[in-house]
Amino acid sequence: MSVSEPLLRVEDLRVEFPTEDGVVHAVDGITYQVHRGRTLGIVGESGSGKTVSSLTTLGLTRRQGARISGRILFDGKDLVTLPEDELRTIRGNEIAMIFQDPLSSLHPLYKVGRQLTEAVRAHRDVSKAQARERAVELLGLVGIPDPARRVDAYPHEFSGGQRQRAMIAMALANEPKLLIADEPTTALDVTVQAQILALMERLQRELEMAIVIITHDLGVVAEMADDIAVMYAGRIVETASAARLFAAPEHPYTWGLLKSIPRLDAPRDVDLVPIPGTPPSLISPPSGCHFHPRCPYVQPDHTRIDPALEPLADEPSHYAACLLESDVRKRLWGELGAGKTPEEALVEVGLPAPGAPA
Amino acid sequence: MIRYIIRRLLIGIVILVVVCALTFVFFRILPTGNPALLRAGRDPQKRLIKEIEGVLGLNKPLIVQFWDYMKEFFLHFNLGYSYYSQESVRSLIAERLPATLSLTVGAAALWVLGGLSVGIISALRRHSLVDRLSMGGALVLLSVPEFWLGFVFLLLFANDIGKFKILPGAGSYVGLTYDPWKWFTALIMPWIVLAAGSAAIYARLMRSSLGETMREDYIRTARAKGLRERAVIRQGVRAAVNPIITLFGLEVGVLLGGAVLVEAVFNIPGIGVENYKAIQSSDFPVVQGTVLLASSFIILANIVVDIAYAYLDPRVRYS
Numbered sequence: 205m206s207v208s209e210p211l212l213r214v215e216d217l218r219v220e221f222p223t224e225d226g227v228v229h230a231v232d233g234i235t236y237q238v239h240r241g242r243t244l245g246i247v248g249e250s251g252s253g254k255t256v257s258s259l260t261t262l263g264l265t266r267r268q269g270a271r272i273s274g275r276i277l278f279d280g281k282d283l284v285t286l287p288e289d290e291l292r293t294i295r296g297n298e299i300a301m302i303f304q305d306p307l308s309s310l311h312p313l314y315k316v317g318r319q320l321t322e323a324v325r326a327h328r329d330v331s332k333a334q335a336r337e338r339a340v341e342l343l344g345l346v347g348i349p350d351p352a353r354r355v356d357a358y359p360h361e362f363s364g365g366q367r368q369r370a371m372i373a374m375a376l377a378n379e380p381k382l383l384i385a386d387e388p389t390t391a392l393d394v395t396v397q398a399q400i401l402a403l404m405e406r407l408q409r410e411l412e413m414a415i416v417i418i419t420h421d422l423g424v425v426a427e428m429a430d431d432i433a434v435m436y437a438g439r440i441v442e443t444a445s446a447a448r449l450f451a452a453p454e455h456p457y458t459w460g461l462l463k464s465i466p467r468l469d470a471p472r473d474v475d476l477v478p479i480p481g482t483p484p485s486l487i488s489p490p491s492g493c494h495f496h497p498r499c500p501y502v503q504p505d506h507t508r509i510d511p512a513l514e515p516l517a518d519e520p521s522h523y524a525a526c527l528l529e530s531d532v533r534k535r536l537w538g539e540l541g542a543g544k545t546p547e548e549a550l551v552e553v554g555l556p557a558p559g560a561p562a
Numbered sequence: 563m564i565r566y567i568i569r570r571l572l573i574g575i576v577i578l579v580v581v582c583a584l585t586f587v588f589f590r591i592l593p594t595g596n597p598a599l600l601r602a603g604r605d606p607q608k609r610l611i612k613e614i615e616g617v618l619g620l621n622k623p624l625i626v627q628f629w630d631y632m633k634e635f636f637l638h639f640n641l642g643y644s645y646y647s648q649e650s651v652r653s654l655i656a657e658r659l660p661a662t663l664s665l666t667v668g669a670a671a672l673w674v675l676g677g678l679s680v681g682i683i684s685a686l687r688r689h690s691l692v693d694r695l696s697m698g699g700a701l702v703l704l705s706v707p708e709f710w711l712g713f714v715f716l717l718l719f720a721n722d723i724g725k726f727k728i729l730p731g732a733g734s735y736v737g738l739t740y741d742p743w744k745w746f747t748a749l750i751m752p753w754i755v756l757a758a759g760s761a762a763i764y765a766r767l768m769r770s771s772l773g774e775t776m777r778e779d780y781i782r783t784a785r786a787k788g789l790r791e792r793a794v795i796r797q798g799v800r801a802a803v804n805p806i807i808t809l810f811g812l813e814v815g816v817l818l819g820g821a822v823l824v825e826a827v828f829n830i831p832g833i834g835v836e837n838y839k840a841i842q843s844s845d846f847p848v849v850q851g852t853v854l855l856a857s858s859f860i861i862l863a864n865i866v867v868d869i870a871y872a873y874l875d876p877r878v879r880y881s
Contacts, residue, residue, distance in 0.1 A: 262786055303783065305779060308778065308780065310780055311797055311801070312780070314800075323787045326789050
């Protein structure tokens, strides 16, 4: 297998849930790839489909009655069509996942050690004693002090950070090729967050894992990710290398995300700008560009035309799904960077404000 | 833990004394409350009533009678003597308890096994035909009075009055040590009848409890680990049984005090029937003894449930 072949390649993945109120288009045709040893950050608000897409990678949305189409190519196998029992041998073995809330993600009535050993024994034919040895080793690896004793503790006897470490230990039990981390630090204190991220980076180097990190926190992806995909309403609206995305973002939604986080390197009098409105319904999404009801730069035909995710002319690895011309977007971002409001920026580039007669 | 148990036992004894006092008072307030009157025959002379009252100790103040009773109970474990048969209440209970014990334990095993398995299947196949049939059946069993169900069983299967004479009918109970096989066959119908209603409750409880736990995050984790579905379900069941344990302990506690209706229908010489007869005939010492026994079982069951909880859920700690 050539070096450039991605470990995970998701192609036009769609996940729909039929409900009483209508069909929820949770993931609406997304494409991305992750290479060995690299980290992809998937960023978006709650309900943007980022968690559903990764649960689908593990086949965990199947039993929820999801309708799944597209392809998820992992190591040459299509996980969308793979039979359940084959998929099970991949879960927790070649692809592992950690979740947002480590307390509720650990079984409250089983010792941590048992929950680790069962992860080992699900995929390896080893004795209980060997599995236990491995559990102690894993707890030590993720930095739990006195692992030989702590292996017999219950999850409620661990601190929040230790629980997430235990979850990571569990995920690493079989040295997976891919680790999916769904909001791994959201439920933790800021200082513990940094420790957990550092731990994940260290283990990634040691084990040469690929990581998909799902978060709403741009700070986390800035620290961890090589590449970033921004999701909105079940779609990827922009994707680029992390450096490029932070330096020259091209989608108004990404601008909104960047402008709504505080920065230490900006003057103190720069106001934070929240994105107005709420995430759209995934049952009947807005017409045209799904972001148009919340976009400060919306133009009349944007309510009709649905933009495709297209590569930029000057940087083919940078994709954006926006109906504005690329050079207009660059100028708008420049004006915003100079401290202008969206309304002022529109005037500068010579576009009518939303709602103005065309 | 030990201190906790001792404290609970002491509180239990206090509750027993209160229960005793209440039974004492209630029995005297009732219009038919004077046992001497009942024993003296038709149109008794005042003198005879007084004499009987003297023999039974009923002429002493209530508080003294109560004190005497408590003293006998706690010092000699003596529960007094039946007003009618003069038999010691303690030996009367000892004689009746094995039947009630046999009935309750067998029925409990049956309803736990039956109810929980049906509940698990229903929870895992929610809205399937199996689920609908079992939940419908559970509703029927819940609504049916157990004495009626008992008669239906007798009319169907009893070897004397039944349509299909395959099982011993009413009044065929013998002690376990006397003839184990006869004991077993005689109890099959009573067990089923007594278990039916509870099994229905457990099935419904287990269905909703397991339905809830199977949606928990840790079940998702178990699946994400690549565990087999059977192992995943086992983790769900383990978490789902905890709330049901409480009910189980209390229910067994109550039934050990006597399952009156089922004992009566199948003519099983148990505590329930004895208690019922004693109430009818104002046989106060027997009533007092059986009530005391029943409340002891309930108090004990409560303590056992709480201790079991500490073992079943490591998050629970008593101090």
